[in-house]
Amino acid sequence: MNKVPLLKALLDYHTEENLILSMPGNKCGLAFKRDEIGKIFEENLGRLDITEVDPLDNLHHPEGVIKEAQNLLRDYYKSKKAFFVVNGSTGGNLTAVFSAFKEGDEVLVERNCHRSIYNALMLRKLKVTYIEPVIIEEGSLFLPPDKNNIYNALSKANSPKGIILTYPNYFGITYNIEEIITDLKGKGLKVIIDEAHGAHFGVCEDLPRNMCELADYTVISAHKTLPALTGGAYLLVNDENSNVEFYLSTFTTTSPSYLVMASLDYARNYLQEYGKEDYESLIHNADLKREEINSLNKVRIVTKEDLPDGYDIDRTRYTIVLPKGYSGYKFLDYLRGEKIQGEMAFPSGVVLILSYSQGLDALDKVHQAVDKLDMEILKEKEWKFNYSNSLPIKALEPYEVLEAESENIGFNNSLGRIAKENIVPYPPGIPSICLGEIINEESIAAIDEFLEQGGTVLGINEGRVLVCVRGKGESN
C-alpha cells in the first residue's frame, strides 16, 4: 500500500511536466520567475514557512509589514480598505456577506453563484431573490445575467438590502456591470462582486476594468490568474461602516501561511511593475493564436463577436467551444494526453487560463494539439435541456433548507415537494430547481426527458432526490 498517497500523487503529477493552462496563476512556480526576488522566493519556498515572529507582523492585527503590504494593495486597487485572504475567495465571500448584511436581510443573488455564496446565505440566514442567467442556445454556453434579468429580480424583491454578482463568470465573460452597480448603489443596495476570476482586470486597456473602486466589497482570487499561491485572495472594501475586520478574522486561521501572504505581496507588485507590459504582450499573442486556431475550423475559441450585444470576454482566457455532438470532457482528456493541463471542461467545451510566463510556445502547443486532433474521438451524444419559462416557486429560504430534515425519495414522486439540494442538469450547469424551491410538473417532465437521453443531473442519484421533510415555516 502507498504510504503517502496524496504526496506521491502530487510528485508524480509534477514529473509529467504538463503545460499548465489551469490554475494556479503561478503556473507551478514559473510565474514567480519574473524577477530576482520572485526567483529567490520560488527556489526557497520549502525553507520559508514560518509563524508570526517578531518582524513579520500579524495578519489578525497588522501594524508592520503586513499593514504596509495591505496599504500598497489598497492603493493599487483604489479601494478604501484592502485585505490579504489566505482562505481563498471562499473566505472573502463569507466575510463580505457577513459584513454587508444582517440576519433576515433580503438579497438578490445569481441562481448559479459560487458555492461559497450559497453557504454564506445559509449561515447568515438571508432571504434570497434569484437572478436568472442568460443561456445561449448555440454552443451551450451561459452568460452572466443581463440588465433585464437583474432589474426583473429587483422588481420581484420586497425590500432588498443588496446584491451579489459574479464578474466575470468562469468562461471569462463580462458585461457592462459598472452602470448597474452605480445605479443599485444609488438605490441604497450594498453591492458584493465575486471577481474571483478577474484579479488581472484593469491592468491594461485591453482588459475589462475591475470593480474594486466601485463595489462595496470585491473578492479577487489572486491565485487564479496572478503569480500567487493557491488559496491566496484579496478582499477590497469600500463599505466603511462594517465589521469587516472581525468577520475576516473569524473565517481566517490564526496561523495564516506566510508563503501565501508573501505571494500575495509579490502578485500585487507584479501587476504594478510588469502587469501592463506583460498583459499587453500576452493579449497580442493570444489574439494572434486565437485566429490561427479558429481558422482550423475544428473548435471555436469564443470572441466578443460570438456573444450577444453588451457582452465581452477576457482575452487572456481561451474558452473553447466544440460543435454540437462533441464532448468538452473528452477534449480536456485529449489535451492532457498532449501534456496540456486545461482548467476545466464543461459539456460543450473547455477553458484554458493563459499566462505571460509561458510565452508564445505555450500557445503554439495548443495550436498543434488542435491541428492534429481527430474530432471523431470527441464525439458524444447531443443533449439539450428545455428550461421552463416559469420558474419554480420558492417555499423555503436556503437557511431554512439547511435546518430542515431530509428524505430521499424517487424523483417521479417528488411533485410538490421542496428540494433539499440544487438540481442541476449538465449541460448547461444552471440549476433547474434551487434548494428550497417546489418541484413542479414542468421541471419533472423536462428532467425526465433529459435523463432518458442519458444526460447528467446533479442532485439526482439513481432516480432519487433529497427533499425537505417539513413544509414551509415548519423548519426545525
Place this chain on the structure above:
Amino acid sequence: MNKVPLLKALLDYHTEENLILSMPGNKCGLAFKRDEIGKIFEENLGRLDITEVDPLDNLHHPEGVIKEAQNLLRDYYKSKKAFFVVNGSTGGNLTAVFSAFKEGDEVLVERNCHRSIYNALMLRKLKVTYIEPVIIEEGSLFLPPDKNNIYNALSKANSPKGIILTYPNYFGITYNIEEIITDLKGKGLKVIIDEAHGAHFGVCEDLPRNMCELADYTVISAHKTLPALTGGAYLLVNDENSNVEFYLSTFTTTSPSYLVMASLDYARNYLQEYGKEDYESLIHNADLKREEINSLNKVRIVTKEDLPDGYDIDRTRYTIVLPKGYSGYKFLDYLRGEKIQGEMAFPSGVVLILSYSQGLDALDKVHQAVDKLDMEILKEKEWKFNYSNSLPIKALEPYEVLEAESENIGFNNSLGRIAKENIVPYPPGIPSICLGEIINEESIAAIDEFLEQGGTVLGINEGRVLVCVRGKGESN
C-alpha cells in the same frame, strides 16, 4: 519605498538563520528531510503548487488519493472520520462547534479558550457557562481547569448540550481528561477537544495520550509540532450523526493548497513510520538538557514536579519560567539575539517547541544561551493581579454582544456596564471580565490597582473600555 515589504521581510528573516524553536513543526523545512520523499517535497515546494486536476482528487468531495490519505489518518488516530483542514485549527474549531451544536444550545467553555472558539460561539449563537482556569500563584503560570472547576460549571449550567476543552494548554500542560470526557459523554454531552498543541500526543508512551478516539470532535494543529506546513490541521470525528462534511466544506476554500494537504499526508506518515523512535530520542535528550539547564539555577524549565497533583506537561516543550521580577518578553528578545527563535513569551517566561529534526545541538544552544545570560537584563517590575473570588455576572451571551452597539467610555465610569470585549490583565492572561459580563466594583478596583503598577490590560486602551450600548434582551 520597499515594493514588496512582506516578501522582503520574510526573505530577510530567513537569512538570519535562527534556530527555530517556534512553530511551524516543519522547522523551516528541516523536519521534512526525515526521508527521501520528504526531501524531494521540500526541495520542490515552489514547483508543486497546483489546483484540483484529474488524478489529485477534490478535498470537498474526496473519492481518490485524498480519500485514501484521510482514511490512513482516520486509522492512525483511531477515530470514525478524519479530515484534512487547510484553514488551521480555527477552521476545525468552527466546523466542530457548528456540527456539534444548534443555535441556542448551552455549552460549557473555558474562560480562556482560543479566539476561534469565542468566534464560533458567537456565530453559532450558543449560550455559554464558563469554566475557570487554575492559577498558580508562584511562577504566574495558569493551568487547565481542574475537575472541580469543570463540575462546578456543570452544576451551574441549566441544560448543557456539550463542553469545549483545550488540551493541552499553550504551556503544554495536561491533566487527567480521559476520565472527565468519558463521564460527560455518559451524561449525554458532546465533547469537543481543541488539541491544537497535541498533534504528536500518543506517539510514544512518554507522551500524554491523544483524545481522538474518545472525544466527539478533536482538532489538531499538525503544523504546530509535526512536519506540516503552516495552516495545516486535522479534524477527527466520532459523532456520526452530524453534518460535519457540510460545515467543513463551508469554512474551507474551494481552492485548498495541495502543498498544505500533501504536507498533512507526510506528517501522518511521519508519525507512523518514525514517530515512536524520534520522539523517544527527543524526550531523552530534552530531559537530559532540561536538568542541565535547571541546575544552572537561573531559569526553570517546568516539570511535572513543579505542578500541582494531577497535572503533567509535554516533555517535548520547554516552558521556561523566570524568577519573580524578571520579564519573559525580555527573555524572548534575548534568545532571539542569540539566534534562537522562541514560540512565545508570557509575562514570566517563554515557551520553546522542540523538534526531533534539530538534534542535541539545538538543546546545547539553549543551554549555552542560558548559561551566559546576565539575568540583570531581564529585570522587570513585579506585577500581581488580584482575581476576585466572585465572578462577574453574565448579562449577555457572546452572540448578543456581537450584535449590540458599542460605546467607548472611561473605565472608571464603567460600573454596571456590559463589557463588549474581554478584559484581560497580563499577567496572567486570563480574562478578568468576559465580553457580555457586567463590570463590577471589585474588578474595577483590582484592574485600577494593576494599571497603576504599570501592568498591561487587553481591552483597556488609554483608560477607556468598549461597553454595550443596550441592556440585556435589547440587543439589536
